[in-house]
Structure formats: structure tokens, C-alpha cells
Amino acid sequence: MIVLTVNGTQHRLEVAAETPLLWVLREPLGLVGTKFGCGAGLCGACSVHVDGAVVRSCQIAVADVADRAIVTIEAVQAQPAIADIAGAVLAAWVQAGVPQCGYCQPGFVMATIGGVAADRGQSREAVLARLSNICRCGSYDAVRDAVGQALDTLRRAAP
Amino acid sequence: MSTLARRAFLISAGVLGGGLLVGAGATAYGLRRIAAFEAPLDGGRASFGAWLRVAGDGIFEVLVPHQEMGQGIHTLAMMLAAEALQLPLSAMRAVAAPDAAVFANPVMLLDGLPMDLHDGGMVQGAAIWTLDKLLRLLGVQGTGGSSSTRNIETAIRYSALVALDLLRRAAAAEFGVDEAQVSAQNGIMTASNGRAARYGELAAAAGRLSPRNVDLPPLTAGRLVGRAVTRPDARPKATGAARFGIDTRQDGQLYAAIRHAPRLGGRPQTARLGQKVAGVRQIVTGADYVAVIATSFPAALAGLEGAEIVWDDRAASTVSTADVQIAYRAALDQGAAYGKRWVIDHTGNTAGGVGRRIAASYTAPFLAHTTMEPINATALVSPNAVTIWAGHQSLSLVKLIAARAAGVEPAAVMVHTPYLGGGFGRRADLQYIRKAVEIAATVPGQPVQTIWTRPEDLRDDVYRPAAMADVSATLGDDGMPTSLSYRIAVPSVTDQFTARAMRAAKGGLLADRSAVDGAVFSLYGLPNRTIEHFAVDLGIPVGFWRSVGHSLGGFFFETFIDELASAAGVAPMVFRARLLAAAPGAAAERAEVLLQRLARWDMATRPAAVPAGTIIGRGVALSECFHSFVAQIAEVAVTGSDIRVRRVHAVVDCGCAIDPANTVAQIRSGINYGLSAALFGRIDFENGAIVQSNFHDYRALTLDDAPEISVEIVNSNAPIGGVGEIGTPGIAPALGNAIFAATGKRLRNLPFTLA
Numbered sequence: 001m002i003v004l005t006v007n008g009t010q011h012r013l014e015v016a017a018e019t020p021l022l023w024v025l026r027e028p029l030g031l032v033g034t035k036f037g038c039g040a041g042l043c044g045a046c047s048v049h050v051d052g053a054v055v056r057s058c059q060i061a062v063a064d065v066a067d068r069a070i071v072t073i074e075a076v077q078a079q080p081a082i083a084d085i086a087g088a089v090l091a092a093w094v095q096a097g098v099p100q101c102g103y104c105q106p107g108f109v110m111a112t113i114g115g116v117a118a119d120r121g122q123s124r125e126a127v128l129a130r131l132s133n134i135c136r137c138g139s140y141d142a143v144r145d146a147v148g149q150a151l152d153t154l155r156r157a158a159p
Numbered sequence: 160m161s162t163l164a165r166r167a168f169l170i171s172a173g174v175l176g177g178g179l180l181v182g183a184g185a186t187a188y189g190l191r192r193i194a195a196f197e198a199p200l201d202g203g204r205a206s207f208g209a210w211l212r213v214a215g216d217g218i219f220e221v222l223v224p225h226q227e228m229g230q231g232i233h234t235l236a237m238m239l240a241a242e243a244l245q246l247p248l249s250a251m252r253a254v255a256a257p258d259a260a261v262f263a264n265p266v267m268l269l270d271g272l273p274m275d276l277h278d279g280g281m282v283q284g285a286a287i288w289t290l291d292k293l294l295r296l297l298g299v300q301g302t303g304g305s306s307s308t309r310n311i312e313t314a315i316r317y318s319a320l321v322a323l324d325l326l327r328r329a330a331a332a333e334f335g336v337d338e339a340q341v342s343a344q345n346g347i348m349t350a351s352n353g354r355a356a357r358y359g360e361l362a363a364a365a366g367r368l369s370p371r372n373v374d375l376p377p378l379t380a381g382r383l384v385g386r387a388v389t390r391p392d393a394r395p396k397a398t399g400a401a402r403f404g405i406d407t408r409q410d411g412q413l414y415a416a417i418r419h420a421p422r423l424g425g426r427p428q429t430a431r432l433g434q435k436v437a438g439v440r441q442i443v444t445g446a447d448y449v450a451v452i453a454t455s456f457p458a459a460l461a462g463l464e465g466a467e468i469v470w471d472d473r474a475a476s477t478v479s480t481a482d483v484q485i486a487y488r489a490a491l492d493q494g495a496a497y498g499k500r501w502v503i504d505h506t507g508n509t510a511g512g513v514g515r516r517i518a519a520s521y522t523a524p525f526l527a528h529t530t531m532e533p534i535n536a537t538a539l540v541s542p543n544a545v546t547i548w549a550g551h552q553s554l555s556l557v558k559l560i561a562a563r564a565a566g567v568e569p570a571a572v573m574v575h576t577p578y579l580g581g582g583f584g585r586r587a588d589l590q591y592i593r594k595a596v597e598i599a600a601t602v603p604g605q606p607v608q609t610i611w612t613r614p615e616d617l618r619d620d621v622y623r624p625a626a627m628a629d630v631s632a633t634l635g636d637d638g639m640p641t642s643l644s645y646r647i648a649v650p651s652v653t654d655q656f657t658a659r660a661m662r663a664a665k666g667g668l669l670a671d672r673s674a675v676d677g678a679v680f681s682l683y684g685l686p687n688r689t690i691e692h693f694a695v696d697l698g699i700p701v702g703f704w705r706s707v708g709h710s711l712g713g714f715f716f717e718t719f720i721d722e723l724a725s726a727a728g729v730a731p732m733v734f735r736a737r738l739l740a741a742a743p744g745a746a747a748e749r750a751e752v753l754l755q756r757l758a759r760w761d762m763a764t765r766p767a768a769v770p771a772g773t774i775i776g777r778g779v780a781l782s783e784c785f786h787s788f789v790a791q792i793a794e795v796a797v798t799g800s801d802i803r804v805r806r807v808h809a810v811v812d813c814g815c816a817i818d819p820a821n822t823v824a825q826i827r828s829g830i831n832y833g834l835s836a837a838l839f840g841r842i843d844f845e846n847g848a849i850v851q852s853n854f855h856d857y858r859a860l861t862l863d864d865a866p867e868i869s870v871e872i873v874n875s876n877a878p879i880g881g882v883g884e885i886g887t888p889g890i891a892p893a894l895g896n897a898i899f900a901a902t903g904k905r906l907r908n909l910p911f912t913l914a
Contacts, residue, residue, distance in 0.1 A: 015455075015457075016437070016457070016458075016461075019457045020457065023455065023456055023457045026456075027414075027455050027456065027457075028455075030408065032399075032402070032405075032406040032408070033398070033399020033400070034399070035403075035405075035531075035532070035580075036405065036533065036610070037531055037532075037533070037613070038613045038853055038854050039612055039613055039853075040613065040853050040854070040855065042853060042854040042855055043531070043854055043859075045531060072399075073398065073399035074399060077398075090394075090397055090398060093393070093397040094389060094393045094394050094397055095389070097387075097389065097390060097393060097820050097821075097824060098393070098397065099390070099392065099393045099396035099397055100229035100230075100231070100824060100825075100828060101228055101229030101530075101531065101532075101578070101579060101580050101581045101582075102229070102392065102395075102396030102397075102401050102403075102578060102580070103403055103530075103531040103532045103578075103580030103581060104531045104580075105396050105397050105399075106397075106398070106399035109397055109398075109399075128862055129863075131861075131862050132861050132862070132863070133861070133862075134531070134854060134859045134860075134861055135531070136529060136530060136531045136581050136583070136832065136835075136859060137229050137531075137581065137828045137831075137832075138827060138828045138829075138830070138831025138832055138834075138835075138860060138865065139824070139827075139828065140827075140831065140860070140861075140862050140865035141827050141865070141867060141868050142824065142827075143862060144862075144867075
């Protein structure tokens with residue numbers, strides 16, 4: 001029995017301790033916004049936040065995050081500490097037209113939100129340097145635009 | 160040109176096919192085409208032929224027979240319908256079209272004809288070849304070959320105009336005025352007497368009227384067309400709400416993990432479950448794979464990892480990538496005596512060319528697709544029916560293959576198609592559907608989702624074939640080519656694909672144009688030329704990969720053109736302009752416009768300063784593919800053996816960019832896809848087994864490697880061409896030519912390395 005706190009809700013789960021967090025999110029919890037891409041921590045499609053840090057959920061055993069706060073793409077906009085960042089990043093993402101096939105996008109968005117939140121006020125280049133996600137549609141120019149737009153939005157909103 | 164003749168041919172081919180839709184002009188289009196099938200109503204208010212209907216909530220639905228795999232076809236279809244209907248985009252919805260002949264895609268296969276599309280002239284045998292292809296693929300619905308918009312643009316616009324006419328007449332009757340006194344705007348019909356009604360309110364009455372033929376104006380920019388829109392799927396994709404095949408969740412769903420024989424041609428001899436794993440149900444053996452079914456995917460994977468599998472390698476391949484290159488060299492050296500050889504484009508006397516001889520040999524490796532969503536399919540097999548949930552590039556072939564695997568009729572196969580997490584040609588090859596059905600058939604009545612892990616996704620791929628090309632030319636005293644010979648050794652993708660998809664099909668009877676694409680029927684003026692294909696197949700599975708043959712021919716041919724320019728002592732852009740000037744015709748004129756724009760960008764945008772030890776170079780390439788034209792320039796920074804692509808500028812003419820933002824996104828996408836391959840991409844085989852297994856040894860471009868790509872669109876208003884693949888072929892030669900400009904080193908083998 002493992003107790004997992006995902007998006008503010010506690011779940012009691014009968015899963016093997018070494019099960020990657022990714023598969024617990026996708027299957028018993030039905031949170032399929034977090035994607036399987038490589039199973040080796042190489043592509044970032046499975047990115048989630050664990051205690052606010054960006055984590056590749058295919059590489060972390062569920063037992064290791066049992067008493068941590070896990071946030072997935074489904075609830076990232078509802079987290080008070082980063083709601084402004086999530087809103088700005090998602091709005092910019094749509095405005096800049098980043099998604100094509102869309103499969104890597106939730107992971108890319110989670111990595112970006114976490115990357116911006118890691119150091120509020122950092123430059124666009126600093127945020128981009130944190131992003132190593134793979135997008136086979138090659139949407140990287142649009143990602144650069146979106147990150148710039150999101151930082152502009154946040155700067156304008158800053159008190 | 161050219162264009163008219165080509166259109167005329169398409170129309171005649173359409174007639175041959177009997178009711179096939181072709182991208183014909185207004186005169187060739189009529190009601191019978193859209194009335195061949197009535198869109199199912201499903202509780203809606205009215206349908207207007209095959210392509211349009213009004214749903215119960217008043218939203219207009221356009222039926223789209225092409226899968227949304229990132230190329231934006233759902234948005235484009237909605238834009239085309241909304242434009243003609245005088246509707247806002249928010250009043251439209253795209254829904255998947257059912258399997259019906261009216262939704263077939265002949266455009267995709269007509270592009271494969273081994274004939275010159277510039278002058279419309281048929282080479283010998285093309286008629287037989289066409290018939291052969293039509294018989295094989297008649298009625299096949301498919302997404303690929305950058306054909307989606309070309310295939311449905313006319314049908315959708317025509318259907319929308321017919322519907323608008325019906326709605327106007329219904330409004331006139333309702334309001335008691337003449338049709339001419341009813342105006343349509345923003346989803347509302349307004350009469351001169353002040354009365355007004357929403358389209359949705361008039362839909363049922365309109366649906367009872369007899370449709371009339373309408374005039375179809377040419378596709379040009381309008382209220383929506385030609386303007387950037389926000390894709391309706393952008394937000395759900397960014398927020399994780401969009402559903403892909405792998406997100407399928409059905410009641411009682413089981414999961415399967417699959418492992419293929421390590422060596423091509425290997426088979427499971429024995430396969431037993433090992434130590435007990437909670438949730439594991441059973442082990443399944445197929446022709447070349449073993450799968451474990453469990454209540455969760457991690458349990459299935461653990462069961463598979465613990466299974467005791469003995470592979471029977473008696474019939475396994477021993478092929479290595481080195482063998483493939485040796486076989487290519489041998490075939491090319493054998494020349495005319497080689498059995499499987501096709502001369503596809505021959506004009507004048509190649510041997511009679513006079514002047515200085517320039518010759519070069521090039522190679523390109525096998526490539527995997529690595530769609531972001533690994534291959535997967537969910538199947539529910541019942542005694543007399545099959546249900547499939549999966550991303551795919553051909554509804555018709557999914558039904559055919561699933562039916563065959565389960566022993567039912569294709570009509571008994573129900574297919575649900577969510578978004579595709581990438582296609583790139585990989586999801587046109589549907590053996591994964593067969594395997595998912597075979598696995599699910601062992602637990603009848605229960606849906607099973609089979610997922611290929613990334614290593615299995617690479618191992619079970621159908622690869623972009625490796626190829627070798629010998630290219631030579633003679634240069635006259637004026638520096639212009641007096642003859643050219645292009646000889647490529649590569650297996651026929653079309654033959655392998657057809658043999659896998661349709662067992663009755665006989666491959667190898669006719670030339671495969673895709674083998675020589677990028678070189679054949681060049682838009683340059685090249686006298687005395689011979690284009691030959693040596694079909695050398697050592698049994699490594701090959702398939703369609705973004706831009707197919709252009710990804711090879713584009714590199715070989717445009718690199719060689721650069722070598723000729725260098726030998727002639729002429730700047731690469733000037734040399735290309737001279738070759739275009741030597742080829743009268745609209746195609747060469749369109750390409751010349753792009754070159755001029757590229758030259759202007761090159762002059763206006765000089766490279767920024769670089770640190771000592773780094774050298775900058777720029778290289779160009781020109782592509783004509785899928786009825787579109789792209790000229791691109793790549794700027795590279797070389798430091799020691801390190802190659803960094805700093806930026807790329809592309810100028811594009813696809814006739815009319817329906818959604819310019821999407822056109823830009825697709826060009827950038829195609830370039831980055833080609834760049835991953837040019838910098839990192841190679842799949843190797845040793846003793847019949849694939850060497851690479853994941854993104855660590857089969858790298859994909861990331862933000863850090865990705866250049867800034869700017870795109871300039873030229874709307875020539877020629878008939879629309881494809882967009883999804885056209886950025887890919889030019890980037891490898893542009894980059895290689897840039898490296899040559901920077902270092903003087905000519906890289907003739909992909910992927911590029913200076914080490």
C-alpha cells in the first residue's frame with residue numbers, strides 16, 4: 001500500500017513500490033495528460049512537478065515520492081503558488097501556436113512552468129537553457145516565442 | 160505549363176477511378192461528387208452531401224477523411240468550409256469521416272506516377288502503372304504525401320457553397336422574399352425585409368431542398384483563408400486534454416507489452432512466463448514477437464522481462480549495414496547488367512556530353528521515425544467484430560488488416576481515431592494493428608492496449624532506406640552542364656509497403672518514382688540526362704519517411720549541383736538561377752522568384768560576428784516536391800569538428816498558404832526533422848539486429864541544437880501544393896553546402912561529421 005498525493009488529493013494504491021510514477025498516474029489514477037515517450041528520462045514527455053521541481057516521472061519509483069506533493073498537467077493551473085506562471089505559459093503557448101501533433105506538449109509545458117518558477121525574474125535564455133524536452137514536430141521556434149511572451153506577461157503583471 | 164496539362168490528367172484519372180475526387184477546377188466539379196454519399200446525421204439537423212452536416216447544437220461539421228497528426232488538417236478543413244459558408248471558425252467543428260469511397264485519396268498515389276508532372280507527358284508504361292496502382296489502392300483512404308489539403312480542398316469549398324445556396328433558398332422561402340434579397344453573414348441569413356435567422360434554424364428546411372450546381376471560384380485569400388488563425392486543437396493539446404491512441408481507456412481494459420525477435424527473421428521458439436508477477440494474465444507468441452498481457456502496462460513489462468524466451472534464429476538475417484553499402488556499390492558498378500534497374504528519366508545522349516567531367520558518390524543511412532507517441536493500438540476482439548482505437552494514417556488499411564487478422568469482414572471492424580502523436584509515414588505501415596488484434600484475440604471480449612516501448616518502436620520500424628548515389632556530369636566551356644547521370648541504389652519503398660499491406664499485390668513490376676524523387680524530371684535545364692534506379696533490397700524493412708525519396712534525392716542532387724557550381728567557379732545561387740533560366744516553364748519561373756527572395760535575404764542579413772576559431776558558412780538548396788517549391792539557406796558555425804546550425808531562412812511557394820501560421824510551423828517542422836537526421840540520424844544493423852534503441856543513440860534535435868528558422872511565403876496562386884513534408888529535403892544539402900562554404904570540406908555521407 002502506497003499513499004500518493006497527486007494534485008492535492010491523497011490516493012491509497014496497491015502497486016509495486018518500484019513502479020515508475022508515470023504509469024501510476026496514467027493507469028490507476030487516469031491522469032493521461034502525462035505522456036510516455038522514451039521510458040529512459042531522455043525526452044521529457046512525462047514531466048511533472050514533485051515538490052515544485054520538474055521531474056521525469058518515468059524515472060522515479062512511486063515509493064520514492066510517497067510523501068511528496070505531485071502536480072500534473074491536469075491541475076497545474078490550480079496551484080496557487082504558480083497559477084500566474086501556468087496561466088501565462090499556457091496562454092503564450094496557444095498564442096504562439098506551439099502545438100502541432102501535441103504529444104510532447106504537456107511535458108514541455110510542465111517543464112517550462114517549472115523552469116520559470118525555479119527563478120522568477122530570470123531571462124528568456126535562462127529559461128530556455130533549462131528545457132531539454134524533445135519535440136519531433138520541431139516546434140522550437142514557437143517555444144522560444146512562447147517563453148518570451150509568457151515572461152513579458154508575468155513582468156507586466158508583477159507588482 | 161504544365162499546370163493545365165497536369166490538371167487535365169488528374170481529371171481523366173479521376174474519371175477512370177469512377178467518382179474519385181480530384182482537385183479539379185470549377186468546371187470539372189459537380190454535385191454528383193458530393194452527393195455520392197450522404198454524411199450520417201447522428202441526431203443532427205441536416206446533411207449537405209458527403210462533407211458537411213449541421214449537428215444538433217447548430218454547429219456545422221465538416222467531415223475530414225484525413226487524420227490530424229500535427230499538420231493542421233482539421234483546422235484547414237474548418238477554415239475552408241467556414242470561409243465559403245460565411246461562418247466564424249467557432250461555428251465549425253471537424254469530425255472524422257467514415258470509410259466511404261468518396262473520401263479516398265487518389266492524390267497521394269497519383270504523385271507516385273513515374274512521369275514528368277511539368278509537361279503532363281506520360282512516359283511509356285505510365286498508363287499501365289496507373290491502372291495497377293488504382294486497382295491496388297482504389298478507394299483507399301489515407302493521410303500522407305503532403306496530400307490532405309490538396310485532396311479535400313475543392314470538395315469542401317464546393318460543398319460549403321452548395322449548402323450556402325440551400326440555406327439562402329430556405330431563408331427566402333421562410334421570409335417570403337426573393338433569393339437575391341437574402342444576404343449571408345456570420346452565420347445569419349438576413350432578408351431585405353429585416354427578417355433574419357441563424358443557419359442552424361434554417362438547416363432542416365434547407366436539407367429538404369434539391370441542391371443546385373454552383374460556381375466555384377479559385378482559392379484565394381479571403382476573410383479566413385490566408386490569415387493566421389489559432390488552431391482549435393492548440394489549447395487542448397497544451398493543457399493535456401487532447402486524447403491520443405495511447406490514452407484510450409475502456410472498461411476492463413488490459414495492457415500488453417511486446418518484444419520482437421532481436422534479429423530480423425527471428426521467431427519465438429519457446430516462450431514461458433517466469434517468476435509470478437502480480438497482474439500478469441498470459442504470454443502470447445506471434446510470428447516475430449512475444450507479448451505479455453496484464454492488468455497494467457508496468458506489470459506486462461515486468462512479466463515480459465521475466466519471461467523465458469528462446470528465439471529461433473535459423474531463418475534470421477545476418478545483414479549488416481556494411482553489407483548493404485557493399486551491395487549498393489556492386490549494383491552501381493554492374494550498371495546496365497544489373498537485373499532490377501529502371502531508367503526513369505532519359506533525354507538526349509548522356510554519353511555524348513562534352514567538356515570537363517565531374518563525378519561524386521554519396522550515401523545516406525537508414526532512419527527511424529521515432530514519433531513522439533510510441534507505436535500502440537488498443538483492440539477489442541469479439542466473435543464477429545473488432546473495435547480498434549489507434550492513431551493511423553489509413554482508415555481503409557486499418558479495417559482491412561484488422562479484419563484479416565481477426566477473420567472477420569472489414570465492415571465488422573469499427574475504428575476510433577484519436578489524435579496521432581506524430582505520423583511521418585510510420586503510421587501508414589499498419590502491421591502494429593495486426594499484432595494488436597492478434598494479441599487481443601487471445602482474450603476475446605476484453606480490450607487490450609499493446610504498447611511498443613521506445614526500443615521496440617525502433618526495432619519494429621520500417622526505415623527510411625539507406626541509399627547510395629553516383630552522380631556525374633560534364634561541364635561545357637560556359638560552365639553549364641552538357642550532360643548528367645544520376646544513378647541511385649536503394650530498395651523500393653512502394654514495393655515493400657504494398658507487399659506488406661496487400662498480400663496479393665506483386666511488387667517490382669513497375670518503376671517506383673519515389674526512389675528517384677528529388678532528381679527525376681528536375682526543374683533545372685539539364686540536357687542529355689539519365690536518371691537510373693537500381694532496386695537493391697537486402698531485406699531490411701523500409702517504409703515511407705517524411706518526404707520519402709526526396710529526403711535522399713534532395714540531398715544527393717542538390718549537393719551535386721553545388722559541386723558543379725564550385726567546379727564552374729560560379730556562386731551557388733547564380734549557378735542555380737542559370738540552370739533555371741535554361742528551363743523555360745512556369746515551374747522554373749516560380750523557383751526563380753524564390754531564389755531571388757533568398758538572395759535578397761542573404762544580402763540583407765549578414766552573419767553576426769563569431770569568436771576566433773569559429774568559421775561561418777552559408778549554403779543553399781532548392782526543392783520542388785508535392786507540387787510546392789522551397790528555397791532555403793542554412794548558416795552554419797564550424798568550430799573544430801563541431802557543427803552548429805545557427806539559422807535557416809526558407810522561402811516557400813505552395814500556391815496559396817491557407818493558414819500562413821501553419822505553413823510557417825510546418826516548414827520549420829520539416830526542416831528540424833531533416834536536421835535531426837542530417838546531424839545525428841543513422842540506424843545500423845549488425846548480424847541482422849538493430850544497433851540503436853532510444854534517444855540516447857538515435858538523437859533528436861532539442862532546443863539547444865535547433866536553429867532559428869525564418870520563413871517567407873510567396874503566394875503565386877498556382878494550384879495548392881503540399882506543405883507538411885516540403886521543408887525536409889532541402890535542409891541536409893543546404894547544411895552540407897554551408898559546411899563546404901565554411902571549411903572547403905565536401906561532406907557526401909549522412910549524417911554529417913567533421914571528426
